[in-house]
Each structure stands twice: as C-alpha cells, then as structure tokens.
Amino acid sequence: MQAFVPGSEVDGFRLGEVIHIGSMATIYRLTGSDGPLPLVMKIPRLGPGERAVNVIAFEQCRMVLGALPQSPHHPTLVTFGDVETTPYLVMEYIDGVRLDGWVHEAPVGADEIARLGSALALSLHDLHRQGVAHLDLKPTNVLYRTTGEAVLVDFGLAHHGYYPDLLAEELRYPVGNWVYMAPEQVVGIRCDPRSDIYALGAMLYQLATGRLPFGNPETKAQLRQRLYREPIPPRSVFPETPDWLQEIILHCLEIDARNRYASAAEVAFDLANPSQVTLTERASRGRRSKLAMLARRWLRSRNFEPAPCPPASDHTGPAPIILVAIAPGQVEDALFEALQDAARRLIAADDRCRIACVTAVPPAATLGGRRYEETATGRHIKHLVNLRRWAKPLQLAEERVTYHVLESDKPVAALVDYATMNDVDHVLMGGPKAGAPARLFPGVSAQVASLAPCSVTVVRSRAGN
Amino acid sequence: MKLALFADIHSNLEAITTCLSHAKALGADRFAFLGDLVGYGADPVAVLDLIEEHAADGAVVVLGNHDAAALGRPDDTLSSHARLTIVWTQAQLGEKQRAFLAGLPLSVPDDDMEAEDSIRAANTSYIFCGHVHEQKLFYMGADGHPLPFRPVPGTPIPTGKHRQWLAIVGSAGQPRDRNNKACYALADLERSRLTFFRIPYDFALAAHKVRSAGLPERIALRLERGA
CATH class of the missing domain: 3.30.200.20 (Phosphorylase Kinase; domain 1)
Structure with missing residues (x-):
C-alpha cells in the first residue's frame, strides 16, 4: 500500500x-x-x-x-x-472558517447564532432541493466563506434519492456522528432531510448554551435516549438565550420528524426574522418533562416508529414559502380580494406552505410629524395593521403567516432582496388593472417579475369590477 | 461502448422503433434484446425482422418464454390472454421468423430464481434481464445481500465494476406500472454508468393495431393505460 x-x-x-x-x-x-x-x-x-x-x-x-x-x-x-x-x-479547497471555531467560544450571542444558523439552513435547503440529505452534519463539516455563505463538506454518509444507497444495509450500528444524530437515524432511517434539521438544531443548541443537547453518548443505550428524551431547554442552561431562539432550537429538535420544521428554508426564515417567530409552549418550557411523562415515552420508544420519509423533492422543495406583496396604500378594494383568492388557492394546493405578507414603504423621516400616526413607529404599525387585515380572512394558523414592513426608497429592490435572502419559492403581487393604459416604464410588478429568483404571479382584478 | 438493452418487446413495433432511435441518438453501438420478443402485440413479423437485422450486425438476442411458446413449446405459466395471442402469433409467423426464433439461445430457465442466486450464479459484474416488466436495479451489498433500488428515469447511475449489479431493464412493449411509456436501459460500459429510460411513443397506434387484429381488448387497454 x-x-x-x-x-x-x-x-x-x-x-x-x-x-x-x-x-x-x-x-x-x-x-x-x-x-x-x-x-x-x-x-x-x-x-x-x-x-x-x-x-x-x-x-x-x-x-x-x-x-x-x-x-x-x-x-x-x-x-x-x-x-x-x-x-x-x-x-x-474551501477557504473558510469551520463552525467549530464558534463552538469553542460558545455561548455565542443570539444575533451571531441567527446569522450563522440562517446561512447554514439556506445551504441545507439548497442541498435538500437536489434530493440529497447530508446526514453527517457537525461543526467540523460546516465552513463559512468570507462572504458569509455556509459550505457543507464531507458527503460520505449523504443520501441521494436518485441513486442506490450503498450504505443502506452495510451497517449494523447507526453510522454518523452520535452527538448530532436524529432519532430516526438511530434506528437506521437514511432518507429524511429533516434529520439534517435535527442536527442543525443540535448545533444551534451548542452555540447558544455551550453544551451538547444530549452529551456525548458512548453506548447504544445512551444513544437511544433521544428516542424519548427531550434536551434540557436552552434557557434553563443559559438564561440569556432569547425565547425566540429557544423556540427555534426546540422546534428543530422535536423527536418526531413530522413535528419539526418542514424545511430548512423555514428555519432560515425564522432565524432571519426573530420578531416574527411564533412563540409556543416550547419558548417558555422550563425544565425537562415530568418523570411520569418520561416513563410513558420510554415505553413507547421501545416500539419507536420513525416518521415516513417525505416524498422526493420537486423543484420547489418541501413546504414552500410564499411572499405576498401588498402595496402600501392598498385598502380593501377588488385587487385586495383578488390577492386573497389567489393566496387561498395556493394554500389549498399545499397545506404546509407559509405566507409572508410584505409591504415596501419609503423610509419615514426620523423625527416624524407631530401626530402619532405620522411618526416612524406610528406609520410602521399602521402598515402592519393593514397586512394583518389582509391575511385575517385566510384563517391561517399563527405560525404559518408572518408580517414584514420593508423600509426602502426602492420597492422593487427591497422585494427582490427579501425574496432572495429568505429563499422564497413564490411571489404573489398585484398588477395594474387589465386595460390600464400602457406605461412608458415597467411598473413594480413587471420589474419584480423579471428580477425575482423564483416564480412570480401577478394578480389583477378584472376590468370593470 | 454503449450497450442498449431492451426486454419484453411483445410485438410492439412502435415502442421498439422509438426506443431504438432514442438509443442510437445517444450513441448506442451495441444492442441486446432480452427475450419475449413476441406475444400480446400485433406486429410479430415486423418486430422479429427488425431484431434479426440487428442480430446480423452482432446484437445479442435471447429467447423468452412467450417466444418459446410461439415455437410450439408448451408453457403452463401463460395466462389465457397470453395463450390466445400466442396462437394468433403462430399463424402470423413465416418460415423465416420461425427459423430465427428457433436459433436463439434460451434464457435462464429458472424464472423464479431470487436476485441473490442470479448474482451469485453469474460470476460477473453485470447481469441484465427482462421478464419482470418493472425497472429495478439490484446491487450486492458488502454483507452479501442484494439491495433493491428503483431507478429514476434519465439519471445515470455509477455502477462500478468492483460491485455486482443486476438490472431489470423494464418492458419496452408492455409497461405495467401505470405509466404507458416504454422502458429500456443504456449501459455505458467504458464509464461504468447505467441509465434507465422511459420513452413516450405512439401507443395509440399500437393499441389500434391490436384492436384491428381482433386481439383481446384488455391488451389494447393495457398499452393505453400502462396497467
């Protein structure tokens, strides 16, 4: 040799x-x-x-x-x-810094975790859209380029839905890094991209608290604990952890893959928009589950049934994110309703999709006017109220809809940037009325349609309505 | 060298000509016809003549159970529909086609053999076979058990020679997996890559010919529905 x-x-x-x-x-x-x-x-x-x-x-x-x-x-x-x-x-050769550099300095500030985590989640989503699950995520397998993009390395244990899985039955013990491994991987499931979301959650946990969510298991019995045990909530370990970050981490670390985020893009979205994270019981969870609950879960774990793998990804990937752009001054007119109808059809087509309601407004003068409605915060709230008014009739669960007011002089660039940064799958926006006089310059919807990184549907109300 | 593999053509001229031209466009220079050339379909003579031409140029052709039945060898495993079409096929074949069929080597007689036995029995890296109409790739794991994989059409699979592979190329002339597109596979032997294909063809014409020949309606429907 x-x-x-x-x-x-x-x-x-x-x-x-x-x-x-x-x-x-x-x-x-x-x-x-x-x-x-x-x-x-x-x-x-x-x-x-x-x-x-x-x-x-x-x-x-x-x-x-x-x-x-x-x-x-x-x-x-x-x-x-x-x-x-x-x-x-x-x-x-990737010229970058490994994530374990930050891990050694943990606990890391929440803003930094959000930046590192959302970049990592976006590159995971890119991978998942190709039908690939990495299945061996750990801080040494994640690098950051100087531009901030996350790079995933070492695909030795990855699973590609289009190719035979050479690792399928080779292994009598769970292959991969036991520290970050998802429960379904413990029982030998190798086709679920949500296993990567679990590992992502474990790394976020480590960054936030400086501790491993499940320690460093040495025996199979210790490894199997994660089939029924939840980690100590991050805020109980490191009280400075914000509630939204605990919410995101514990959402990633759900035992049943079906209870986790449906896509890595959703994790990236929440990390990039902390104020929009819907706080559930996870955010305020104090201690580990009660002993009786644990005993029940342990009994059940002996027959642990992993969630079935989601179907191979299509071009949009799992759980699409839909951006609905509402014009700032738009009130309850025909176009407002036409947009609601179009959104309803998309929601009916995929019940896992998320709606981000966005409006782009010119920045307010910092000092603002004399009346409250004219101040920067007053105007901001007015726009948020309008977005909520638009979304209310859709009757979506709270965690499936978010509201964003983008302050920018350039509404087209603001919307396109937003769609790019958050890996939006589909933009829905109003266009000029049918039969409206031709414009010399393309309007906002025409420009967004030509520049957006994803599909754009321009909705219009019928002429004469 | 690119080897195009066709199986279970079942007298479907439209399917085999479409698959052949697809393979030739991709640079196929060798051809193998893996049994069940006739039966069910309405074009046994044209299909056999086409395959005989390729055989004269060096193509590999093996005999399937339907072909053996068309030569008058008894086969109890055939369904009543299949037997009916074999009787009809026998009447169509001339001396030339019968002589061609009679000269073909037999397929492995034990159709019930498990994938594992097949891989062990043939001490080689690649085995290609037909008879089972659905596309599937078995690969030998290190622990000696073959693992099944359902190929994604059009995606070349790296099939290294250090492993053993058994490929069921799928039926060209009578797909049965609720997809009426014709199946075939193309093996790039130099680069060790195997690609499975599903090819749309004029199934309506093939079905029309089946009906015009007075063959069972069930067979025409199967071509249209792929099931």
Missing part, C-alpha cells in the same frame, strides 16, 4: 500539508496545481485496522458530490481515482 505523506505523488497530483484527519479519510492540500481553483485531495483511510465503511463512504461521497450541480454551498468535485486501485477525490 502506498504511503501518503506530504510531498508524495498520487496520479500526477503532489500532496501538500495535511489539513484534516477524519475517522474515515485524510485531507491534503495539493501543491503545484496549475488551474485557477485551489485543490485538496481526500484519501479514504484503508488498510489494517480501518473499517470497511470507509471505502463505501468514499464511493457514496463520489456519487453524491459528482451528481450535484456547481454551487457555493458545497465543494466542487474535480476528479477521482479508481476505487479498486487508488481511491481519492480531488475537490475545491
């Missing part, structure tokens, strides 16, 4: 310094590469004393990474070696 040391050559690539030694593989910088992309080589740990899963994880990593389109959220696979003779992967 070839020895891999810095300076040795593999298939024409010269190995540089070792940058990471994992349990399954070692990663080297490559030196002297001529291309524009700095590269690393990942070589699975093989030979005496190493586990067979290392080579299967190598194959799986090659298959999944090779299938993913280029994206800032994972390293680009450049080439790979033959699995039988010289297994290796050559990938893009």
Whole structure:
C-alpha cells in the first residue's frame, strides 16, 4: 500500500500539508496545481485496522458530490481515482472558517447564532432541493466563506434519492456522528432531510448554551435516549438565550420528524426574522418533562416508529414559502380580494406552505410629524395593521403567516432582496388593472417579475369590477 | 461502448422503433434484446425482422418464454390472454421468423430464481434481464445481500465494476406500472454508468393495431393505460 505523506505523488497530483484527519479519510492540500481553483485531495483511510465503511463512504461521497450541480454551498468535485486501485477525490479547497471555531467560544450571542444558523439552513435547503440529505452534519463539516455563505463538506454518509444507497444495509450500528444524530437515524432511517434539521438544531443548541443537547453518548443505550428524551431547554442552561431562539432550537429538535420544521428554508426564515417567530409552549418550557411523562415515552420508544420519509423533492422543495406583496396604500378594494383568492388557492394546493405578507414603504423621516400616526413607529404599525387585515380572512394558523414592513426608497429592490435572502419559492403581487393604459416604464410588478429568483404571479382584478 | 438493452418487446413495433432511435441518438453501438420478443402485440413479423437485422450486425438476442411458446413449446405459466395471442402469433409467423426464433439461445430457465442466486450464479459484474416488466436495479451489498433500488428515469447511475449489479431493464412493449411509456436501459460500459429510460411513443397506434387484429381488448387497454 502506498504511503501518503506530504510531498508524495498520487496520479500526477503532489500532496501538500495535511489539513484534516477524519475517522474515515485524510485531507491534503495539493501543491503545484496549475488551474485557477485551489485543490485538496481526500484519501479514504484503508488498510489494517480501518473499517470497511470507509471505502463505501468514499464511493457514496463520489456519487453524491459528482451528481450535484456547481454551487457555493458545497465543494466542487474535480476528479477521482479508481476505487479498486487508488481511491481519492480531488475537490475545491474551501477557504473558510469551520463552525467549530464558534463552538469553542460558545455561548455565542443570539444575533451571531441567527446569522450563522440562517446561512447554514439556506445551504441545507439548497442541498435538500437536489434530493440529497447530508446526514453527517457537525461543526467540523460546516465552513463559512468570507462572504458569509455556509459550505457543507464531507458527503460520505449523504443520501441521494436518485441513486442506490450503498450504505443502506452495510451497517449494523447507526453510522454518523452520535452527538448530532436524529432519532430516526438511530434506528437506521437514511432518507429524511429533516434529520439534517435535527442536527442543525443540535448545533444551534451548542452555540447558544455551550453544551451538547444530549452529551456525548458512548453506548447504544445512551444513544437511544433521544428516542424519548427531550434536551434540557436552552434557557434553563443559559438564561440569556432569547425565547425566540429557544423556540427555534426546540422546534428543530422535536423527536418526531413530522413535528419539526418542514424545511430548512423555514428555519432560515425564522432565524432571519426573530420578531416574527411564533412563540409556543416550547419558548417558555422550563425544565425537562415530568418523570411520569418520561416513563410513558420510554415505553413507547421501545416500539419507536420513525416518521415516513417525505416524498422526493420537486423543484420547489418541501413546504414552500410564499411572499405576498401588498402595496402600501392598498385598502380593501377588488385587487385586495383578488390577492386573497389567489393566496387561498395556493394554500389549498399545499397545506404546509407559509405566507409572508410584505409591504415596501419609503423610509419615514426620523423625527416624524407631530401626530402619532405620522411618526416612524406610528406609520410602521399602521402598515402592519393593514397586512394583518389582509391575511385575517385566510384563517391561517399563527405560525404559518408572518408580517414584514420593508423600509426602502426602492420597492422593487427591497422585494427582490427579501425574496432572495429568505429563499422564497413564490411571489404573489398585484398588477395594474387589465386595460390600464400602457406605461412608458415597467411598473413594480413587471420589474419584480423579471428580477425575482423564483416564480412570480401577478394578480389583477378584472376590468370593470 | 454503449450497450442498449431492451426486454419484453411483445410485438410492439412502435415502442421498439422509438426506443431504438432514442438509443442510437445517444450513441448506442451495441444492442441486446432480452427475450419475449413476441406475444400480446400485433406486429410479430415486423418486430422479429427488425431484431434479426440487428442480430446480423452482432446484437445479442435471447429467447423468452412467450417466444418459446410461439415455437410450439408448451408453457403452463401463460395466462389465457397470453395463450390466445400466442396462437394468433403462430399463424402470423413465416418460415423465416420461425427459423430465427428457433436459433436463439434460451434464457435462464429458472424464472423464479431470487436476485441473490442470479448474482451469485453469474460470476460477473453485470447481469441484465427482462421478464419482470418493472425497472429495478439490484446491487450486492458488502454483507452479501442484494439491495433493491428503483431507478429514476434519465439519471445515470455509477455502477462500478468492483460491485455486482443486476438490472431489470423494464418492458419496452408492455409497461405495467401505470405509466404507458416504454422502458429500456443504456449501459455505458467504458464509464461504468447505467441509465434507465422511459420513452413516450405512439401507443395509440399500437393499441389500434391490436384492436384491428381482433386481439383481446384488455391488451389494447393495457398499452393505453400502462396497467
């Protein structure tokens, strides 16, 4: 077997310094590469004393990474070696900071957690939309580029819905990192992207409190505790944790995958909009569940039935986020109702969707007018009331609708930025009346339709109404 | 080298010609016809002549149970519909088609063999087969048990030679999974990749021919509905 040391050559690539030694593989910088992309080589740990899963994880990593389109959220696979003779992967070197850097400094401030967490959740959502679940999320597998984007690395245990799962029955023990593993992974389910949402919650917990939600289990029996035990709520560990953050963390860490967020985009949305998080019993939960409750759950956990995996994702991904743009001055006219009708149809089509009601208004003068309604806060509240008035007839559960007043001189840019930042799937907005005179310049709806990163439906009320 | 694999064509000329031209457009240079060339459908003569042309150019062709029945070999496993169409098929075939069928090698006679036995029995990386009409890929896990996978049409699957694979390419001429598109598979042997395809074809014409030939209505409906 070839020895891999810095300076040795593999298939024409010269190995540089070792940058990471994992349990399954070692990663080297490559030196002297001529291309524009700095590269690393990942070589699975093989030979005496190493586990067979290392080579299967190598194959799986090659298959999944090779299938993913280029994206800032994972390293680009450049080439790979033959699995039988010289297994290796050559990938893009990610110049970034690992999440474990922040973990060592935990507890981290809530704003910083929101920033790190929403970037991570957005890159997870990007992955899930390709039909891939990562299934081995941990702070060392998440890097942040200087631009703030999160990059996921190490796809050795990932699951791609379009390819055979080589890890399916290889493993008699739960494979992955036991610290961040979701309950369904403990019993061998490998097809649920919501397992990644659980791991995300576990990392947020660690960032918020400086502690692991379930410690570091060493035996299978300790690992199985998470089939019935909930973690000590973050605020009981670190009282400075805001209630909205506890709400988000415990929502991610629900034992039954069906009770978690339906998509990583929803987690990103809540982290980016703390004031809009609907606080439930989770936010105020004080201590761990009562002993009797725990005993009941323990009994049930012996027959733990994991939630069925959601169907393979389509192009919009799970649980779409729908942005409804309401014009600032819009009152209860025909267009107002036409937008409600259009929203109703979308809600009927997918009962997991979320509605974000947004209005873009010009910034108010800081000092404002003399009367309360003319002050900045007064105007803000007036717009919020109008948004709530619009959404009320839809009779949506509180956690499925949020309200946002964007202050900007450029309503088009504000709406498009908002849709981009929050990974919105669909924009619904009013357009000019049918038969309205042609405009010299495109209106707001026409500009949003051409610039938005997602589908845009322009709703209009019928002429003559 | 790209090997196109077709199975269970069942005298469906529209389906096989559409699949063949699809495969050729993708660069297929070798062809295999994995049994059940005739039975059910209305074009046994044209289908056999087309396959014989490819066989003359080196295509692999194996005999299926319906083909054996068309040669008069008794088969108790066929349904009454199938038997009826075999009798009709026998009347259509000329000396040329019978001679072609009679010269074909037999398929593995034990159709009930489990995937595991099949993979072990053939000491090779790839096994392609037909008879079961739905597309499926079995791959041998390290612990010696084959695992089933339902392929996603059009997605090339890396099938490394260090593992063993058993591919059921699906029925070209008579899909039965509530999807009336024709099935076939394309193996890129150099790059070790296997792609399963579902191809829309003129099923209405195929069904019309079945009805015009006086064959059972059930068979025409199956072409239209894919079930």
